[in-house]
Amino acid sequence: MQVRIAIVDDEIIVCRRLSQALSKDGHEVEAFTTGRSFLESMSQNPFDVVFSDLRLPDLDGMEVLSRTKAIKNETEVIIITGYGSIDGAIQAIKEGAYYYTTKPLKLNEVRALAKGAIEKISMREENQRLREALKGGESLNAIIGTSLPIQNLFSMIHKVAPVDCNILLLGASGTGKALVARAIHQLSPRNASPFVSFNCGGFTEELISSELFGYEKGAFTGATASKVGLLESGSGGTVFLDEVGEMPFSMQVRLLHVIQEKRILRVGGTRPIDLNLRIIAATNRDLKHEVALGNFREDLFFRLNVVTIHLPQLNERKEDIPLLVKHFLKKYSLAFRKSVVDIQSQALQILMNYSYPGNVRELENIIERAVALTDSDHIRPQDLPQDLQQLEFDTIEGEGLQSLDEIERRYIAKVLEKTGYNKSLTAQILNIPRTTLWRKMKEYKLQ
Numbered sequence: 001m002q003v004r005i006a007i008v009d010d011e012i013i014v015c016r017r018l019s020q021a022l023s024k025d026g027h028e029v030e031a032f033t034t035g036r037s038f039l040e041s042m043s044q045n046p047f048d049v050v051f052s053d054l055r056l057p058d059l060d061g062m063e064v065l066s067r068t069k070a071i072k073n074e075t076e077v078i079i080i081t082g083y084g085s086i087d088g089a090i091q092a093i094k095e096g097a098y099y100y101t102t103k104p105l106k107l108n109e110v111r112a113l114a115k116g117a118i119e120k121i122s123m124r125e126e127n128q129r130l131r132e133a134l135k136g137g138e139s140l141n142a143i144i145g146t147s148l149p150i151q152n153l154f155s156m157i158h159k160v161a162p163v164d165c166n167i168l169l170l171g172a173s174g175t176g177k178a179l180v181a182r183a184i185h186q187l188s189p190r191n192a193s194p195f196v197s198f199n200c201g202g203f204t205e206e207l208i209s210s211e212l213f214g215y216e217k218g219a220f221t222g223a224t225a226s227k228v229g230l231l232e233s234g235s236g237g238t239v240f241l242d243e244v245g246e247m248p249f250s251m252q253v254r255l256l257h258v259i260q261e262k263r264i265l266r267v268g269g270t271r272p273i274d275l276n277l278r279i280i281a282a283t284n285r286d287l288k289h290e291v292a293l294g295n296f297r298e299d300l301f302f303r304l305n306v307v308t309i310h311l312p313q314l315n316e317r318k319e320d321i322p323l324l325v326k327h328f329l330k331k332y333s334l335a336f337r338k339s340v341v342d343i344q345s346q347a348l349q350i351l352m353n354y355s356y357p358g359n360v361r362e363l364e365n366i367i368e369r370a371v372a373l374t375d376s377d378h379i380r381p382q383d384l385p386q387d388l389q390q391l392e393f394d395t396i397e398g399e400g401l402q403s404l405d406e407i408e409r410r411y412i413a414k415v416l417e418k419t420g421y422n423k424s425l426t427a428q429i430l431n432i433p434r435t436t437l438w439r440k441m442k443e444y445k446l447q
Helices: 012-023 035-044 061-071 086-094 107-133 148-160 177-187 205-213 249-261 287-293 298-304 318-335 345-353 359-373 386-398 404-418 423-430 434-443
Strands: 004-008 028-032 049-053 076-081 099-102 167-170 195-199 238-242 278-283 307-310
Touching (some): 004 012, 028 035, 035 049, 035 061, 049 061, 049 107, 061 076, 061 086, 148 307, 177 195, 177 238, 205 249, 318 345, 318 359, 318 404, 404 434
Parallel strands (some): 004 028, 004 049, 049 076, 076 099, 167 278, 238 278
């Protein structure tokens, strides 16, 4: 993402060094030696990222920050000072600065700060673009997360939704395949028509046939009236077939015929009924392997697999866990009429260390149980399932005895590495203010 970057510093050599370093990354960079000359240019053609010295010959850097935000609130400002202090950092963050750093500046640090600010801008713009595309719907909002795998998933949903082709969703149980199917429908030109879903697993062939295709009166004993099937009722819209890999082989033949001919026959019927459908199928099985074993028709696989979307497992996007926890806390506090407003950092760390074989669905179940049982307004370690508490104890014991400072240093370093040194996201995961994270990084030499 190419952006416009401003350097505001009364030292010409600083302006020159930073401009050269950031220009090499392909960005448009302008340098200013006074605050007023920068603000005049900012008002005419706003910058996306600003590096501003705290002490300028005509204006205070904090005033530059506030006036920049007044012109364009989305602009990310990094305050630079030769006289660093905790109070100054806190004040700058409160006023909306992206970061507060001290001289002398290292070029690698400057480029990393610019990259982090640009990623924040890009993520915000992508989220806004996708939400505007929803046209007031809430389907995409139900997919919680800001991690790179989720951002890639959002991007894929946005690309395929307007294209009227069949889609195959691949992902483990609990990864949110139904939510993705609804989001695709909501963003598609079919969003004013029905969205119907059917789980193909665990049902007899007769039940699947009657539910999907419907039946005519008198087609079998007990058919006292005609019934419209799900495929017919979803005509014009989207049909979501969950766990399609478990569909009986004979039903696969009938489904293939529907996709090819775009028409059905009700059970016991003789009159073909035309359909206009988009089919989204989902499975947690390896359908290529099932085809090789002879359990799934190859021709049906190719008909469904026009576009494949792989859903990430929760252990591949653990940085989303704090957001998911807050979402489920709010949901079940409301459902159970309780005021559970937050989660203690130690309890969150236990959740961050767990592997989640059941994915988001398992995390939701854990939070639902914790909210139901807790007598506090915060989720504590003792509110979590006993096996999770024991897992955390075993992990600590297995690493030997260490000081609290060492444990804290190692964990902060691990989260920073996982987030690509995104300070805002790291502070959110650790459930601490960003200024506290900044201080601890200095203390533990984690720059």
